[in-house]
Amino acid sequence: MSTRTPGSRIRAAVGDPRQSGPAATPRQDAVTAALSAWLVGGLMLDAWAHSNVPELESFFTPWHGVFYTGFAATAAWILLLVWRNIRLGARGFAAVPLGYRAAVVAIPVFALSGVADWSWHTVFGIEQSIDILFSPSHLGLVAAMFIIVTAPVRSALARTELPSTLGALWPALLACGMAAALVLLFLEYGNAIVYSAGAIVWSFSTDQGPDIRRLAAGMVITNIVLLTPLLYLARYWRLPFGAALLVILPSVVLSGAETAVENLGVLIGFACGALGVDLLAQWIRPTGERRGAYQLFAIVAPLFLWSLYLGVASSSVGHPPTIVEFWTGAPVVAGMVGWLVSGVLLPRRLA
Known part of the structure; x- marks a missing residue:
């Protein structure tokens, strides 16, 4: 009969937080940056709509579709990187590529903020002015986005050597x-x-x-x-x-x-x-x-x-x-x- 407590089992699964994962490749960072551009582009479309479509009254819009599918694609890619390392035998923190740990944490934060945003709009309606910049759900979304899209920067900084060329640095x-x-x-x-x-x-x-x-x-x-x-x-x-x-x-x-x-x-x-x-x-x-x-x-x-x-x-x-x-x-x-x-x-x- 096992004497391990739930806490010890969780620690065993997660691993030592001081243990770093493998470095992401430049190509993987490039995919992350490209998918992040999809996500940020969706937010720019939404910003255009809020500034130029005064009759906007629904949460379910084409620009929200671009925005949230961009998040889904970016999140799926980052989690795929983690899953690949798990299949190679890494566990817990050691499965997360260098520079991506904060992004993995930000993914559920973004998802929860998205649900909160839908609830907020259902109760209080769609913002049409500067108040959109102070909505708590929007602040949660943009904070999580900031952490997710900057993963290639942290990944590049984690590499021991990276040439100062546009081809190597463009994702960061x-x-x-x-x-x-x-x-x-x-x-x-x-x-x-x-x-x-x-x-x-x-x-x-x-x-x-x-x-x-x-x-x-x-x-x-x-x-x-x-x-x-x-x-x-x-x-x-x-x-x-x-x-x-x-x-x-x-x-x-x-x-x-x-x-x-x-x-x-x-x-x-x-x-x-x-x-x-x-x-x-x-x-x-x-x-x-x-x-x-x-x-x-x-x-x-x-x-x-x-x-x-x-x-x-x-x-x-x-x-x-x-x-x-x-x-x-x-x-x-x-x-x-x-x-x-x-x-x-x-x-x-x-x-």
Whole structure:
């Protein structure tokens, strides 16, 4: 007769949490990133619907279908990776690929949040305004999504050697871009990319009222959200050409979905700005070992990006904002904020 307690049997099945699993292959991370794009794309469709379909009254919509099937495909793939390792003899924590443990935990959290979201909409209806960004069920969904889609980043960091090439790093880069888009989606009230060219020039042409404050704050928030993943990755790898585009483009696509692409000039300008940041990264070569170059990139990249943002808006309207201090100083503020972010991500070592 066995004397093992239920707790000891569970511990035996789960294994030692300090025991790491096998590393995922680059191809497996690529599949995870591609399926995550399906999931995030479904959320972008849903964001478009909430912004552009005022008669939306049902939980069961085509965009929810894309969203939840994207989750099902991503979750099934991650669990398949675990099952393959179990079939090879691994047990418990040792069966979960490196970097995927948090994603395995987030899968049931997402499922429970989805059920809670259906219940929430049944009781309280469908949100049509900014209240959608504060729904508890939506916050649960996006938090779980953030953990799931960033699995390729953690997997890449767990490898002992990974070349700094776009072919090797694109799953981690795209994962960071999708994570940034998720954050910017739920900070939509501080997203400067959704402004039209006319709104940008108008807002910076008055020193009174809420418009100038909203745009100025939005530039700071958007700058931090988009710059942080680039600087985080630059701590570990030299950024290949295309890194900034992969990190920034998901947020541009999201912003286009929210505005029904009515601010096309600003969106194109921001995408071109990402390519410019890529060129700056090749010239400056910021890495964790080159602290000066790292800090210089953190200053120059946002200075360039937001100067282009204001330049595109001014060109579209035909003139710059009337208050010179705003359109000349805002990119400088962005550069200073970038320098502060670099100090947080790459602090000076204490002697």
